[in-house]
Amino acid sequence: xxxxxxxxxxxxxxxxxxxxxxxxxxxxxxxxxxxxxxxxxxxxxxxxxxxxxxxxxxxxxxxxxxxxxxxxxxxxxxxxxxxxxxxxxxxxxxxxxxxxxxxxxxxxxxxxxxxxxxxxxxxxxxxxxxxxxxxxxxxxxxxxxxxxxxxxxxxxxxxxxxxxxxxxxxxxxxxxxxxxxxxxxxxxxxxxxxxxxxxxxxxxxxxxxxxxxxxxxxxxxxxxxxxxxxxxxxxxxxxxxxxxxxxxxxxxxxxxxxxxxxxxxxx
Amino acid sequence: xxxxxxxxxxxxxxxxxxxxxxxxxxxxxxxxxxxxxxxxxxxxxxxxxxxxxxxxxxxxxxxxxxxxxxxxxxxxxxxxxxxxxxxxxxxxxxxxxxxxxxxxxxxxxxxxxxxxxxxxxxxxxxxxxxxxxxxxxxxxxxxxxxxxxxxxxxxxxxxxxxxxxxxxxxxxxxxxxxxxxxxxxxxxxxxxxxxx
Numbered sequence: 001x002x003x004x005x006x007x008x009x010x011x012x013x014x015x016x017x018x019x020x021x022x023x024x025x026x027x028x029x030x031x032x033x034x035x036x037x038x039x040x041x042x043x044x045x046x047x048x049x050x051x052x053x054x055x056x057x058x059x060x061x062x063x064x065x066x067x068x069x070x071x072x073x074x075x076x077x078x079x080x081x082x083x084x085x086x087x088x089x090x091x092x093x094x095x096x097x098x099x100x101x102x103x104x105x106x107x108x109x110x111x112x113x114x115x116x117x118x119x120x121x122x123x124x125x126x127x128x129x130x131x132x133x134x135x136x137x138x139x140x141x142x143x144x145x146x147x148x149x150x151x152x153x154x155x156x157x158x159x160x161x162x163x164x165x166x167x168x169x170x171x172x173x174x175x176x177x178x179x180x181x182x183x184x185x186x187x188x189x190x191x192x193x194x195x196x197x198x199x200x201x202x203x204x205x206x207x208x209x210x211x212x213x214x215x216x217x218x219x220x221x222x223x224x225x226x227x228x229x230x231x232x233x234x235x236x237x238x239x240x241x242x243x244x245x246x247x248x249x250x251x252x253x254x255x256x257x258x259x260x261x262x263x264x265x266x267x
Numbered sequence: 268x269x270x271x272x273x274x275x276x277x278x279x280x281x282x283x284x285x286x287x288x289x290x291x292x293x294x295x296x297x298x299x300x301x302x303x304x305x306x307x308x309x310x311x312x313x314x315x316x317x318x319x320x321x322x323x324x325x326x327x328x329x330x331x332x333x334x335x336x337x338x339x340x341x342x343x344x345x346x347x348x349x350x351x352x353x354x355x356x357x358x359x360x361x362x363x364x365x366x367x368x369x370x371x372x373x374x375x376x377x378x379x380x381x382x383x384x385x386x387x388x389x390x391x392x393x394x395x396x397x398x399x400x401x402x403x404x405x406x407x408x409x410x411x412x413x414x415x416x417x418x419x420x421x422x423x424x425x426x427x428x429x430x431x432x433x434x435x436x437x438x439x440x441x442x443x444x445x446x447x448x449x450x451x452x453x454x455x456x457x458x459x460x461x462x463x
Binding site for chain 2: 004007018019022023025026027029030033034037038044045046075076079080083084087088089090
């Protein structure tokens with residue numbers, strides 16, 4: 001007899017009931033062991049919105065991922081990053097709510113974004129701190145990269161702040177579009193500067209198509225003195241632009257509790 | 268012939284498979300890999316069978332089985348979507364078995380310095396082998412011969428004839444070149460022929 005056939009025969013008469021019994025006995029134990037190391041689940045789906053297609057993931061704690069889709073390879077990359085922390089399950093119904101929230105927000109509804117943010121995907125503690133701090137910048141105000149660095153205690157780390165915002169997994173919900181260069185230029189954005197302008201326009205900034213700087217009616221507010229000035233004021237030049245917040249207009253600044261400067265008279 | 272048998276074994280032609288195809292055509296799907304439970308459902312039996320063949324007793328096999336799936340779960344996110352799952356699982360199982368065999372050999376050397384003493388694992392193994400009285404003598408004898416082969420040849424032989432992987436997949440699973448996989452299998456078969 002040929003050896004190959006013999007080997008095949010030895011394979012077939014391996015005791016099937018032994019395998020079955022072992023499987024039965026070990027599967028309960030295996031399930032228990034898997035339960036201990038299991039990653040949390042996340043519902044994922046693609047949702048259409050006024051700002052483009054978004055890849056959204058929601059965990060039990062909130063929104064984990066809100067990713068602009070430019071091309072199909074983006075989806076695969078974002079998903080493989082998500083899979084390191086979560087077990088993704090495709091679920092369109094859960095994520096459509098996010099699309100509706102974003103759409104309403106873009107038409108000017110100030111408190112449309114209702115989902116909590118889950119920053120599990122941000123592993124770097126510095127970057128997490130940066131993104132956490134962004135909650136302090138309200139709608140209608142802007143901060144500079146340098147200013148945001150100063151707010152978390154490292155004023156010279158504007159570049160690192162920029163990197164943190166670049167890695168923001170939940171744009172719009174974590175408002176990284178509210179961070180601009182300290183000379184008033186709009187700066188870059190993960191979803192492209194067009195989207196940044198679109199978002200800022202919906203928050204009350206008069207930005208034309210292709211604008212690279214914030215408009216002239218933007219006022220500069222100082223966080224500690226609670227005073228707001230024109231961009232040309234000598235007080236602004238003196239305190240340094242890194243410590244300033246930008247407001248869409250003086251009304252927004254007043255709402256935030258600031259008073260006009262007595263030197264440049266922005267009112 | 269062999270191909271369609273393998274396809275049926277993989278249960279790809281089930282009712283739910285066709286339903287899945289129809290659903291996929293209706294909506295564009297995210298490029299998500301299969302859920303891990305599905306992978307386990309499909310491959311647990313053959314992995315158990317493989318480990319039973321490799322290891323000397325059922326307890327070891329059950330142990331390795333659990334460890335294999337735990338490792339697989341942990342490593343699953345790093346498996347690219349287009350990589351095939353089956354050789355990957357065999358890789359994990361093979362590596363675990365090899366490490367376990369090496370460690371227990373080392374431990375046996377430390378605990379039993381006496382040359383004449385037979386390691387306990389061998390006794391159990393012998394018991395296990397003569398266990399199946401219903402089997403033909405040929406199969407039992409052959410299994411003993413296979414167990415005496417060097418580790419790599421044994422693995423290659425298992426993967427080729429029992430798991431039905433092709434040489435490229437075997438090469439992937441036991442981490443060697445395709446030629447070396449082919450050589451290992453043919454040397455194993457040659458040795459079996461000579462000792463038969």
